[in-house]
Amino acid sequence: MSESGDLGGGLSYVIHTFLVDYTSGMADPALMTIGGDSDQCSPPSESPNGGATDERRSLHGRFASRLIVNPELTRKIVSHQGNKTEPGFRWLKYKESFSHTLVERCLDATNPAAVLDPFAGLGTVPLIASGRGKSARGIEISPVGVEAGQAIATAANGLARADFDEAARDLQKFISSKEDPQPEFEFPHVRITEKAFSERTERSLALARQYLANVDDPSLKSMLNLACLSVLEQISYTRKDGQYLRWDNRSGRTLRARLNKGPIPSLTEALSERCGEISDDILPLKQKFGGGRPSLLVGSCLELLRRLDDGSCDMVLTSPPYANRYDYTRTYALELAWLGFDQTKFASLRQRMLSATVENHSKRAELWKRYNGDLTISAAQTIYEQQGALHELLDTLRDVEGQLGNRHVIRLLEGYFFEMALVITELGRIIRPGGTVVMVNDNVRYHGEEVPVDLILSDFAESVGFRCERIDVLPRGKGNASQQMGRFGRKEIRKCVYWWKRTNVAS
Ligand SMILES: C[S@@+](CC[C@H](N)C(=O)[O-])C[C@H]1O[C@@H](n2cnc3c(N)ncnc32)[C@H](O)[C@@H]1O
Numbered sequence: 001m002s003e004s005g006d007l008g009g010g011l012s013y014v015i016h017t018f019l020v021d022y023t024s025g026m027a028d029p030a031l032m033t034i035g036g037d038s039d040q041c042s043p044p045s046e047s048p049n050g051g052a053t054d055e056r057r058s059l060h061g062r063f064a065s066r067l068i069v070n071p072e073l074t075r076k077i078v079s080h081q082g083n084k085t086e087p088g089f090r091w092l093k094y095k096e097s098f099s100h101t102l103v104e105r106c107l108d109a110t111n112p113a114a115v116l117d118p119f120a121g122l123g124t125v126p127l128i129a130s131g132r133g134k135s136a137r138g139i140e141i142s143p144v145g146v147e148a149g150q151a152i153a154t155a156a157n158g159l160a161r162a163d164f165d166e167a168a169r170d171l172q173k174f175i176s177s178k179e180d181p182q183p184e185f186e187f188p189h190v191r192i193t194e195k196a197f198s199e200r201t202e203r204s205l206a207l208a209r210q211y212l213a214n215v216d217d218p219s220l221k222s223m224l225n226l227a228c229l230s231v232l233e234q235i236s237y238t239r240k241d242g243q244y245l246r247w248d249n250r251s252g253r254t255l256r257a258r259l260n261k262g263p264i265p266s267l268t269e270a271l272s273e274r275c276g277e278i279s280d281d282i283l284p285l286k287q288k289f290g291g292g293r294p295s296l297l298v299g300s301c302l303e304l305l306r307r308l309d310d311g312s313c314d315m316v317l318t319s320p321p322y323a324n325r326y327d328y329t330r331t332y333a334l335e336l337a338w339l340g341f342d343q344t345k346f347a348s349l350r351q352r353m354l355s356a357t358v359e360n361h362s363k364r365a366e367l368w369k370r371y372n373g374d375l376t377i378s379a380a381q382t383i384y385e386q387q388g389a390l391h392e393l394l395d396t397l398r399d400v401e402g403q404l405g406n407r408h409v410i411r412l413l414e415g416y417f418f419e420m421a422l423v424i425t426e427l428g429r430i431i432r433p434g435g436t437v438v439m440v441n442d443n444v445r446y447h448g449e450e451v452p453v454d455l456i457l458s459d460f461a462e463s464v465g466f467r468c469e470r471i472d473v474l475p476r477g478k479g480n481a482s483q484q485m486g487r488f489g490r491k492e493i494r495k496c497v498y499w500w501k502r503t504n505v506a507s
């Protein structure tokens with residue numbers, strides 16, 4: 001069951017019912033270094049667990065000359081850090097988003113007519129691409145990213161600054177002037193968000209919900225909702241920190257890692273600052289993105305890509321979740337709870353996301369059923385099964401399964417690569433010959449075994465008709481976790497941008 005229509009603010013949508021019921025050319029070649037000079041790009045060392053490495057070495061040998069360290073690719077460019085002052089993109093700290101600079105450079109390098117991001121986050125790619133007059137689509141499963149993208153599009157298309165300012169003032173006045181909220185309005189906590197706020201903040205949030213329930217104008221409602229959502233971390237006793245939410249002592253929770261956040265602003269203080277930013281950004285957003293019609297499909301790309309036409313797009317610019325156990329539902333627990341996600345919906349969202357956590361169960365049988373065993377899924381299964389380096393690595397991890405910190409990392413990797421094989425097979429169909437995929441992703445390491453995500457995914461791509469032109473490597477990779485460093489030594493793992501070009505024939 002799905003529903004589609006216009007979200008206002010220039011954003012069209014398809015919403016799938018399982019998610020609807022929340023509140024509503026980069027561098028100058030002379031600067032590049034061919035891999036081999038860099039430790040990150042060197043061939044795989046011996047397996048620390050005594051496993052075979054022939055397949056991984058051979059895969060590395062095939063791509064070695066295309067691993068290129070690119071000094072222009074700083075972390076700031078590939079990550080949210082580059083958006084800290086950018087109108088619209090600065091409102092919600094979505095740490096996983098691209099910087100606008102990366103998107104702009106990639107679009108400059110290829111000048112596509114039709115762009116797609118199947119893991120769109122807050123819609124950076126579709127928003128920027130449509131602002132440049134391109135046909136632009138995104139697919140995103142998390143309503144947190146969707147809410148932020150929708151608010152940016154709303155601000156860029158039609159929202160009057162004076163109306164927003166008045167509504168924002170009214171909301172803050174309502175929160176500061178009222179006594180206790182009606183009992184039916186409260187912050188809809190789930191287990192992992194309980195005790196996140198002081199009593200006073202909890203009451204203010206309940207009042208904000210009460211106010212929002214009575215706002216009729218959909219644009220104003222969307223903007224005010226986003227304003228509240230975007231300050232939840234700031235006014236809480238939590239901080240998003242890598243894989244976890246860290247908790248301040250004042251929360252009263254039993255804590256392992258203690259945190260002192262210092263002074264915590266009230267809801268009205270935080271809202272006053274955020275609403276000021278939103279107000280200031282409305283005009284620049286209109287100038288930059290006004291008139292664009294990005295289309296955002298809300299749901300899983302594992303389900304939605306197959307609805308897109310063959311050859312309907314000539315560029316994919318994307319960054320999937322990394323295979324690193326990062327759990328978006330944990331990091332964005334406060335925001336999802338605000339949007340009305342209960343315990344069951346948390347679990348369902350996590351399971352529908354690309355498998356990247358140890359909690360994910362296999363989606364293979366369900367996907368086969370959904371695809372009705374058609375050619376796409378059997379092609380994906382074949383390229384997954386024939387990837388020698390991946391299976392060499394999985395065999396090694398199975399041999400030491402009893403020693404793994406969590407044995408479900410094997411299931412995680414199986415799920416991740418099978419699902420990415422399916423996504424890449426779909427991209428091979430959707431992108432027209434001559435088109436490009438640019439993908440940002442990190443390699444990972446489990447029990448000392450480096451997983452060459454970049455090379456495995458590039459091999460999948462070459463099996464479905466792309467040519468991997470190059471893999472740009474960030475000059476500084478990622479160090480390994482301290483337990484792994486003690487045991488297996490220090491070696492940086494690659495963070496990369498892959499460039500694949502669609503050829504006419506599958507190789
Ligand atoms: C690395 S982030 C991409 C952020 C994006 N580049 C941006 O600028 O905001 C990966 C995104 O993939 C989304 N995601 C995870 N599984 C998905 C799925 N099956 N279908 C669509 N999106 C998914 C996550 O919610 C997350 O927003």
